[in-house]
Amino acid sequence: MFGLDKKDTSLLALVAILTLAAPFILNPFPTNSGLAQFNAGYPDLMQRFVIFGIFAIGFNILFGLTGYLSFGHAAFLGIGSYSAVWMFKLLSMNIIPAIILSVLISGIFAVVIGYISLRRTGIYFSILTLAFAQMSFALAYSVLTPLTNGETGLQLTLEDPRVLGQSATADGSIPVTNLFGAEMRSSFDMVVGPWSFTFSVGYYVCAIAMLLAFYLAIRIFRSPFGMMLRAIKSNQTRMNYTGLNPKPYTLAAFVISGMYAGLAGGLLASMDPLAGAERMQWTASGEVVLMTILGGAGTLIGPVLGAGMIKYFENIFSKINDNVLHGWFSFMPDGLEDLVVTIIHPFVGKGWHLTLGIIFMLVVIFLPGGLVEGGQRIAKAFRGKKADDNKSASTEPAE
């Protein structure tokens, strides 16, 4: 189906079902129960899941396939956000032109930055992309203030022209982003017994964008072009000797992943129309690297998993405080309860970064293939030795 083989079709179908049913799946606990804080099914967070999923899928096309580790991808995310907000300011509040512009502009930037950075490989490439991203960040923060509104961030105002829309709504407030009239902010609550599920327009717009992005990524992975990118990762010298020039392929991959980042930035701005320079800082680039590696670089589903996991941690883990912990361990004797809470305390709440750092290190050390590899290993252990025999029969190409 859609030009995919059976395995990929089922993967795509699985992802589609999971994303479309996410408001149910992520809200497994009744609203008033003690575990309700683990519910991730509110629109704001679900939007983040899929938007950063897009960002990570795009990053994976570059890093997972070609092996070029870019430490400056957040620049494209920021550029995308700025372009989208400008479109909201100048043209209309419809998100379609905004997203088209953000993808285009970040694509143009990616061509320029990629063309220069890709002249070098390895760590030099990482440093070059890092330098470009830091330059964009510094400029957006200082000199380009007329374009980016510096420290405050670019926001919508009532004075914006909005040629095709209106500057202000009838009651004098700033209009909201919409897709041909369907407002991103509007949502529908469904109450089933103690559960409550929220379906928001914004989330479904993002989810469909992600499914399209994911589909495109599968097609790229399975295409001859994707094959070329893998060839670059495994042995660039050999590719050169075969008479192929890797440059156009890497540049294309870089631009595609830059445009994915631009799309993610545009969507971020569409959900919440403001853009700040901190979105471009190198730590933000580091975050997408974390997501991709955590999930599994070079795999299709990995980056989405990683993005979901990090965003879940960021929003849910950080909410666990001492009171909650005491609630969980109240069945223990008092002394023991306090001890357990004291031990866990540094890793949750404000300390969720620590947990993330530790998990990330463990993944890099023991599971270079990320969560996906972990899943495969577990699956293999269940299937027994049979799968193992097949693996050893296939030979690795000689270096």
Next chain:
Amino acid sequence: MDAFLLQTLNGLDKGSAYALIALGLTLIFGTLGVVNFAHGALFMIGAFCSVTLQRILNLSYETVDPSKTDFLGNPLKVKTPYVESWFGPETGGAIIEWSVPLAIIFAIPVMLAIGFSMERGLIKHFYKRPHADQILVTFGLAIVLQEIIKYYYGANPIQTPAPEALSGVAQLAEGIVYPVWRIVYFFFAIAIIGAVFAFLQFTTFGMVVRAGMADRETVGLLGIDIDKRFTLMFGLAASVAGLAGVMYGPINAPNYHMGMDFLVLSFVVVVVGGMGSLPGAVLAGFLLGILESFASMKEVITLIPGINQIIIYLVAIVILLTRPRGLMGRKGVME
């Protein structure tokens, strides 16, 4: 002319921090071949060594002074640091005041220990893995170290003042005043850099290390346990970063993310200097420091707005594209 001199001083001062961190990074890269993204975290831990020492020295007990009363009319509680009660108020007070320079002595063993355990416990397993993996695992380590510091010391910057005698400003020439501590920092950096170079150049140990940097296998074949020496070099590099952090405290109050702020810049410095070249790292450190401070002169900013923010990255991009090995990189190292 005055402005020119002042900017040169500023540049040397900024450059000395860059040079010290880049020196440590290059030591690690040149010896172990590891790209250490946790180096900024080591710098930060160094700065927090002086915070810790300051806190230890300020441990005090309370006594009640019945002759005085506080504003509520209760007898006044007087806090006396233990150091003051042991050495008398004068010596004790001086010790507390000089806590930053004293922290140098405190930081060396701490940083050596951290360096050794890092190399033996983690980095050792990453020699054979690709550079990307090394970057990623040390990046993770940097996050972990940073969060641990944040957990124990909080997110706010903590002041570590310089001793009275070394704070304030000095009159260098007619019309040129400059903070004393920054001058101290510059000479301190020069001393450390000189010591590291002398150690590598004039001791047998240093000779073996240099030989190992040039050709690790041959040195191994000669029956020398090069790994052990390289571990020591990692400890040394960690101490250099740590000392740079200790002395940086009075210039900028230590906070938990100061390492990350410096990391990117110091990597740029290393790459500009040439991966694996120690003189290159030092040269590039000072060069970029001076360039940066000249770019932030008013005349330059009005000419090219925003140049002070991006000059370092701009220079790095130009150098990387025109001189693939950096300023002083050796042939065959990471090309």
